[in-house]
Amino acid sequence: MKDVEIGTFYLKKGKYDAAIDRFMDASRAEPTYAMPWFLMGQAYEKKGDLAGSIKAYQKYLKLYPHAPDRKKIEAHIADLDKKQQQDAQKRGGK
Numbered sequence: 001m002k003d004v005e006i007g008t009f010y011l012k013k014g015k016y017d018a019a020i021d022r023f024m025d026a027s028r029a030e031p032t033y034a035m036p037w038f039l040m041g042q043a044y045e046k047k048g049d050l051a052g053s054i055k056a057y058q059k060y061l062k063l064y065p066h067a068p069d070r071k072k073i074e075a076h077i078a079d080l081d082k083k084q085q086q087d088a089q090k091r092g093g094k
Contacts, residue, residue, distance in 0.1 A: 003029065004036055011039060016047040034064035038073075050084040 007022030020043045026036040037060035044052035057077050061070060 001026075004039065007036070007039060007043075011043050011046070014046075016043045019043040020047075032063060034060050034067070037063060045080065050080050050087070054080050054084070 003026035010019035023036040023040040041056035
């Protein structure tokens with residue numbers, strides 16, 4: 001829990017790599033705890049790593065299949081995937 005708390009502090013401060021490191025530590029300490037993965041998804045997204053964000057959110061849903069925010073997260077994953085594809089097309093077109 002301490003890693004999640006510290007990671008959340010880093011996330012709010014804009015220190016995304018430090019936040020991700022702490023959320024990873026939390027996920028290793030408690031492999032079945034879903035919250036670090038949700039927060040990691042946010043950190044990756046803010047950092048601009050859409051692929052990392054999608055994977056983290058998917059892991060969150062895998063660990064917490066009955067999450068009350070499941071539909072919202074699934075829709076957000078779809079939006080991120082669409083944005084990732086658009087970004088790839090822009091880079092490929094240049």
